[in-house]
Amino acid sequence: MDNLLAARTQMALSLGFHIVFASIGIAMPFLMALxxxxxxxxxxxxxxxxxxxxxxxxAIFFAIGAVSGTVLSFELGLLWPRFMDHAGAIIGMPFSWEGTAFFLEAIALGIFLYGWERVPRWIHWGSGVVVGVSGVASGVFVVCANAWMNSPAGFDWNGGQPTAIDPWKAMFNPAAATEGLHMIVAAFEAVGFAVAGVHAWLLLKTRLDLHRRAFRLALIVASGAAILQPLVGDVSAKSVARRQPIKLAAMEGHFQTERGASLIVGGWPDAEAMQTRMAIRIPRLLSFLAFGDLDHEVKGLADFPRDQWPPIAPTHVAFQVMVGLGSLLAVLGLFGLAALRFAPDWLDRPQVLRLFAWSTPLGFLALEAGWVVTEVGRQPWIIYGLLRTVDALTPRPGVVYTLGLYAVTYALLAVIAVALLGRQIRLLDRQQGGART
Amino acid sequence: MINVMAIILLFLALSLLFYVLFGGADFGAGILELRLGKTLRDEQQELMAHAVAPVWEANHMWLILVVVILFMGFPRVYTELSTYLFLPIMAILLGIVVRGCAFTFRHYDTLTPRPQGLYRWAYRLSSLWTAFFLGVIAGAPFLGRISPQGSSFYEVYVASWLNPFCLVLGCFTVAIFALLAAVYLVGEASDGALAALFRRRAVFLAVTVVVLGAVLFAAAEAADVAMTRLFFGNPVCCGVFALATLLLVPFWWCLRSKQGTVAVRALGAGIIACVLLGWFVLQYPVALRYAGGLPPLTFAEAAAPDATQRSLLGALVVGSCLIFPSLIYLLKIFKGETFRRTS
Known part of the structure; x- marks a missing residue:
């Protein structure tokens, strides 16, 4: 494996791991506060x-998220020093705000976890809310930095060097708002369905009142986010269409520029033959979805030089997975809200509980697929249109070995975290034994 | 413009100082657990877990702040360090991950006692390991063996930190962290026998710190770095050295006479703060030195453009206004009684 691939894999692994814990840190405190x-x-x-x-x-997931986040803050330098040379001064700002939010989150969490009976009850409750608000703020700031990589702003590029830097403009770049909103809603959706799913499964097993309440509370949050997400996603896609036409083309597997372009659903893009096979085509829908006009021209991959193409198949497939799962969850969310409002007894039926139990990982799968679209779809650039990923790479040899170390560490942590969660649930069931209904 | 950079450097120094004084003591608790002795083993562990649990996440954040200030304010320093010192940096990251997880798992995984032994030892060893490599990393930019143009992997990526000076500094850091933990725990222990135990450890560790400090100067001289001359030729360094020596007297008296459990913590922290201050002054204005006659990289050369520096300073000031009151509240809730009890 060459250094570039190893470094990209290591980064993907670290981000893919961290995003799970970061999302839990964003959404879970609000469930707790509710x-x-x-x-x-x-x-x-x-x-x-x-x-x-x-x-x-x-507490458990924040601890893992905090340490995996620390790793990421060093990893940008360990893997992409030339990127940080250029970008540090431009997009350091969201990171410095993120540091503040992260700090407040850690303080508030300490107060919440150990403050039972020690601080006035409403301050105690407020500290829980602060954990969530800081988590959301951290998420937004970090996504601002990622959005800048997709939509660089706030500087002039003179002979490979940034000048006239404006950190505020860089932070509030054109992609920041849509990407940030999309991510925050995704966090609530993924965590909501995961929590609802776990409690649905436990409810099937134990019929504890605690799990019934937990399931319904989480379902409200999950459903709300899932119904909102298609709208937010649509705004995001329109923003990508304007800023990164080549990424949109890769997401869609859209090779030839045309007016009234069809939406390509599913299929496998064949970059050699320049066509997407085995797909369902819905006439003119892509033009409408991307530009709000049935006849608008949508640029195809053929219009761009080959050396600027992102890997087409992974981007397209990941996008299909994200949209497919997102749609499924939106339907499930509508069903869940309707049941909560009109027929709450339905939510105790084993079939319904099983449906939600099986949906436990879907939100997180959609979230990971979405990040694959964002990151793989931006390749070969690390700063879109300006700096190629390969030019940002560390000069040190043998990245594959550090990749191995990270892979083993993360795999171990994931196994331990899941085992620990299972043991926490068993502990809870043991304590709640008396409260069975 | 130099003023903005100076204030940012002050924030950097303060963050490092707080990381050592608070985060370092958390590491120290893990290090102290490696040798619990024969008596009061459970009580010691319980006291340390109780002291560390509510605050360790917040204390860890000072390190994040150091990293953020470096990469936004001085991007070149950040990229140079993370390129040429990637091995010890990977070592501390591994240690931080293992330690954080082991501590959390140990606290929450109480269903069966079986995995507790694993968590406990993972926590202790990673505390020692991380503290040691933090010291190693701190030594390399000062020593000046970083050689970007070296001919082998060893010369470029290993020699700059794998040398007697950096290794001694690693040990020195371990001793400082353990000393801080022991001193704070003297104040936190409500039980007399327990406090006496940590007092004895603090005495031993204070002696160790002084001895290792002397060895560090010797190691620098042996490596042809005139640290002694630089240090004692600098009036500020001489000042903090004199102050630290002066503070040692009441510190020693507190430890021996079992008096002043508040004063002992203040004095211990004060002495370590003096040591760090001396190091900062010794390092300034150079961020890192290279081998082979390359000119050193100064903070001024590595500084980000003005607009970035100004917005970083803004973020730091606003951030401090949010962080300090809440941090003080946190400490008041969980540490307040340990101060009230004794005064």
């Missing part, structure tokens, strides 16, 4: 137990 609010208002001990159970989840 349960806590119910407890503070109603005083029901089941709500308190649920709050404590979820706060343990937050």
């Amino acid at each position: 349960a806590h609010l119910r407890y503070l208002r109603g005083g029901d001990p089941v709500d308190r137990d649920l709050t404590k159970a979820w706060s343990k989840g937050v």
